[in-house]
Amino acid sequence: MDSMPDDILRNILARLPSNKPLSRCRCVSPHWNRVISDLCFTINSKSQRKFFVTSHKNSRPTQKIIGTFSGIVIYIRMDSNVKSNTKGRKLRTILYNPFTHAFKRLPDPINSNIDDDYDDSSFVYGIAYGKTVLDRDLKMVRLYRASNNSSKNYYLNTCDVFCFRTSSWSTSKVVTQYSKNDFDDNVGTFVNGYLYWIASYRMKIMALNVNEMVFSEIQLPNQGCFTETRLGTFHGNLCMITDTSNFVESGYDIWVMKGVENLWSKEISFPCYGTVNDDLYEFRVVNIMDDGRIMIVDSLNRVIVYDISKCSFELHNTSLSVTDFATVHGIEYVETLVAPSDLCRGY
Incomplete structure (x- = not known):
């Protein structure tokens, strides 16, 4: 054999x-x-897909999901810090396999002393890889504003990059015209070499070329709707979900950006009712899957997956004790036997 x-x-x-x-x-x-x-086998296998869902009971989350790769969930965890001259919180980057429950803590960044003074809301994160997942040039990016006596603005000016291939951090200066408050969500969406974040205050989408570390801007597909917006991917293209912009219908639109000219087209619209048993509840979009399924959580704290191709809802069982549906975060992962440490072994 x-x-x-x-x-x-x-x-x-x-x-x-x-x-x-x-x-x-x-x-x-x-x-x-x-x-x-092997990671290639995980990507091509028919393993079951499951959901990793987290929640917290106060305004300060204890962990922030950054992304997933080959069945390994990458998240930031807030740990207690024994230093008496800090805020008592320390950021840790964790690789976790929900199927085997194995985990690994990544080494701290070179300038990790700033983590004692900042919490995860002070950073802008993203996971990036090569042109395709099989290129496996996996990186984690975090942007922030490093304190500088000569700096008189609040723009992000520093970028830490963790290269999984070498299991090492690097730090560089970046030039931006954005502060942390410009970002609606501090976790970016990666598509074709770029990380994207919504900046509804500026009515733009901010795009970071990961190889060159240069920012550019893209127009929003719907300039008037920001009450429930989120970026994701749809069949390999950047997509954005927005609330329907009229007074007759109550629902959401999914816009897809196609082609090199960054043109938006409305792919589909769906209502915000009838989630379970045709009841009417408020809900929040948690995650957009590439195949057109959307993870949402409603005001009864139920995690639901909506399939836009079938116009159907499916209740997802979770053992979480949720006190506020606005605190729920989740991501889809593929069951795998890959060890978290394998991501950092020159794969």
Whole structure:
């Protein structure tokens, strides 16, 4: 069996219905274990997709989901700090496999002393990789304003980048005309080499070229609706969800940006009622999946997935004790046997 070529073995193992049989197959031989644990196999396999959902009970979140890669969830956690001359909070970057419950803490940034004075709301984050996921040039970006006696503005001026390939941080200066308060959400959406954030106050979308670390701006598709906006991807393209801009209907529009000219087109509209049992509740968009499903949470603290292609809602069971639906955050991940430490081993 060990003489079987990797491509043939991947094709056979990828047909298994779940990761439970795969976990047993890892014990067959070191060769099988290596193939099953490889990141390329995870990306191409038919493993089950699940949701990682978090919540907090006060205005200061204890963790912030940044993204996911090959089934590993990347999030920022607020830890207690024993230093008496700080605010008593320390930012930690955690890699977590929800399927195996294995985790790894990334090394602190070079200038991690600023984390003692800042909380996660002081930073703007993003996860980026190469032209495709298979390029695996995985990076985590965080932007912030470093204190400087010569600086008289509040613009973001510093960028820390963690390269997973080398398991190391680098820091560089950036030139922006944006403050942290310009960003509606401090976690960006990555598409084709750019990280995007909504800046409804400026009526723009801010785009960061990750390779060149240069900002540019894109017009919003709907200039008048900001009560419920969120960026995501739709079949590999940048998309944005906005509330319907008329007084007759009550619902949401999904806009998709296609082509090199950054032109927006309205893909679909859907109502904000009938989520479960045709009841009318307020809800908030949590996450937009690339295949057209939307994770939402309603005012009864129920996590619901809406499939825009089928116009159907599905209730997602969660054991979270939610006190405020505005504090719920979530992301979809693929079940995998990849260890979090494998992301930092020159993959």
